[in-house]
Amino acid sequence: MGLVQTLLSIGSLNAAALAVAALLFAVAFYRLHLHPLSHIPGPWFAAVSSVWMHAICYFGVEGHVLLDYHRKYKTAVLRIGPDSVSIADGEALHQVYVAGGGLPKDARYSNFRVEGHDTIFSAVDQNYRDRRAKAVLPLFAPSRIQSAYETDGVMEPLVAKFVAQLQEARAKPDAKIDVLDLCSRLSIDILTAYLFGCVYGGLDEPRRRPQDKLSATPFVLTIVALSRFSLLSNRLFTLLFSVLFHHRMRSDPELAPSLQAVSRFAESVVDGPSSKADTYQSRLRDAGIDREETLVQCKAVMFAGADSTAVVLATILFHLVQNPQVRERARAEASTAADPQSLPYLRAIVREGLRVAMANPARLTRLVPTGGLRLADGTYLPAGTKVGAAAYVLHHDPAVYPDPFVFRPERWLAAGQASTDAQARNAFAFGLGPRACLGRNLANHQLHAVVKAVLASGVLEGARTCTDRIRLIEWFNAEIKGHELEIAW
Numbered sequence: 001m002g003l004v005q006t007l008l009s010i011g012s013l014n015a016a017a018l019a020v021a022a023l024l025f026a027v028a029f030y031r032l033h034l035h036p037l038s039h040i041p042g043p044w045f046a047a048v049s050s051v052w053m054h055a056i057c058y059f060g061v062e063g064h065v066l067l068d069y070h071r072k073y074k075t076a077v078l079r080i081g082p083d084s085v086s087i088a089d090g091e092a093l094h095q096v097y098v099a100g101g102g103l104p105k106d107a108r109y110s111n112f113r114v115e116g117h118d119t120i121f122s123a124v125d126q127n128y129r130d131r132r133a134k135a136v137l138p139l140f141a142p143s144r145i146q147s148a149y150e151t152d153g154v155m156e157p158l159v160a161k162f163v164a165q166l167q168e169a170r171a172k173p174d175a176k177i178d179v180l181d182l183c184s185r186l187s188i189d190i191l192t193a194y195l196f197g198c199v200y201g202g203l204d205e206p207r208r209r210p211q212d213k214l215s216a217t218p219f220v221l222t223i224v225a226l227s228r229f230s231l232l233s234n235r236l237f238t239l240l241f242s243v244l245f246h247h248r249m250r251s252d253p254e255l256a257p258s259l260q261a262v263s264r265f266a267e268s269v270v271d272g273p274s275s276k277a278d279t280y281q282s283r284l285r286d287a288g289i290d291r292e293e294t295l296v297q298c299k300a301v302m303f304a305g306a307d308s309t310a311v312v313l314a315t316i317l318f319h320l321v322q323n324p325q326v327r328e329r330a331r332a333e334a335s336t337a338a339d340p341q342s343l344p345y346l347r348a349i350v351r352e353g354l355r356v357a358m359a360n361p362a363r364l365t366r367l368v369p370t371g372g373l374r375l376a377d378g379t380y381l382p383a384g385t386k387v388g389a390a391a392y393v394l395h396h397d398p399a400v401y402p403d404p405f406v407f408r409p410e411r412w413l414a415a416g417q418a419s420t421d422a423q424a425r426n427a428f429a430f431g432l433g434p435r436a437c438l439g440r441n442l443a444n445h446q447l448h449a450v451v452k453a454v455l456a457s458g459v460l461e462g463a464r465t466c467t468d469r470i471r472l473i474e475w476f477n478a479e480i481k482g483h484e485l486e487i488a489w
């Protein structure tokens with residue numbers, strides 16, 4: 001009797017296992033051969049399951065793995081998941097990000113909500129985003145940024161302080177500095193001084209030990225690290241977020257003080273005297289945004305702007321240290337009084353820096369709406385497809401940028417030629433279209449002004465980098481491995 005029962009239960013188990021296997025096989029078969037995306041080339045394991053995509057996102061290798069697969073399959077449109085494609089063609093960017101207001105962001109962006117609130121960046125609902133973005137947009141007009149820099153004295157003293165700190169480091173016995181940390185301090189100070197009328201004080205924070213970083217850094221790194229899970233469904237992400245966040249709070253003793261420092265600063269911005277001037281926070285308040293959400297929007301823009309600009313600026317300084325011939329060529333321009341953005345070689349240095357740094361190297365994902373999308377090359381993407389281009393892939397296309405891993409500002413100088421048109425078309429550091437970076441004019445102004453001031457000072461002469469190259473973790477927001485980039489003299 002016992003034996004019969006055992007055989008029966010083994011039999012029913014086998015039947016259940018067979019049923020599951022048959023179902024999995026049917027799903028895989030459908031996704032590989034019958035799905036509306038089955039005509040798009042790509043690895044079979046990506047077509048049958050999204051596990052692979054989650055894995056490369058988690059391990060921070062999305063950019064270069066996608067680059068390899070676009071090359072392997074010799075295709076500009078690559079299937080990377082059951083319902084996802086990656087595009088590597090600069091000409092397709094317009095259709096995805098610009099035409100008709102661009103395709104909407106997909107649900108993954110909701111995973112970037114802050115403290116339960118959507119931000120300008122995370123909002124999938126265009127009306128929600130537009131109300132807030134329109135309120136603050138005038139602050140990002142080039143003329144306003146220019147006059148804040150030149151006449152109002154908002155940013156120039158911070159840049160001078162930054163250069164002075166490089167010079168002090170050079171004069172010290174160990175003659176060494178972490179330029180990434182220094183750039184983070186400067187970037188958060190410029191952003192807060194300009195947008196909030198109130199300086200965070202990163203450059204003035206004491207460095208008791210050489211390894212001491214900007215107080216906001218653990219806050220920033222936590223958001224950057226959690227973005228590795230951003231492809232998960234909103235529900236799963238929220239669950240995982242609370243577990244991982246609490247784990248990080250326990251394991252990183254610097255995180256709680258960092259969150260407190262950022263929150264205290266945001267409160268002083270929203271409640272203090274600067275909220276009365278024409279600032280980011282006053283504009284949100286005038287648009288009817290309540291205090292609690294304004295606090296979140298201020299923290300979010302500090303994260304979105306300061307870290308990205310710091311990564312790009314530190315990368316440019318790193319390459320300037322490694323390339324004395326570039327410094328030599330730029331020196332004459334840097335010593336003029338002209339507007340930094342009018343100087344051709346300096347502009348080429350910044351463009352090349354934005355190309356190789358890639359603060360956002362991974363795909364900027366969008367959702368194909370009802371009706372589908374036919375790309376210029378004829379490829380049809382049905383409604384519901386998640387489509388995205390990654391700066392890493394576009395910026396390393398050897399047909400557009402020969403020797404793509406080499407820092408070579410000269411490639412941007414042959415203005416008007418077909419080759420530079422293609423280069424400009426593939427330049428994706430700030431994204432494209434109506435949801436492109438809101439702060440790009442501010443970032444560009446800062447990058448040009450700081451690079452000019454550093455070159456004019458001659459402080460990089462005799463410097464060397466402490467690593468041979470920059471190692472990036474290609475999460476949604478890139479992280480430089482070890483969050484450190486030292487130079488020494």
Ligand code: HEM
Nearest residue numbers: 121304305308309359360364429430431435437438439443
């Ligand atoms: C070099 C520095 C920067 C880089 C490379 C950068 C990059 C980007 C990219 C790629 C996006 C588009 C993301 C997407 O489509 O998913 C973006 C969006 C955004 N960035 Fe930046 N950013 C930089 C600096 C800044 C600064 C300085 C600010 C603010 C002061 C800022 C604020 C924003 C905001 C608010 C958005 C969301 C725009 C929207 O969705 O409407 N960024 N940034």
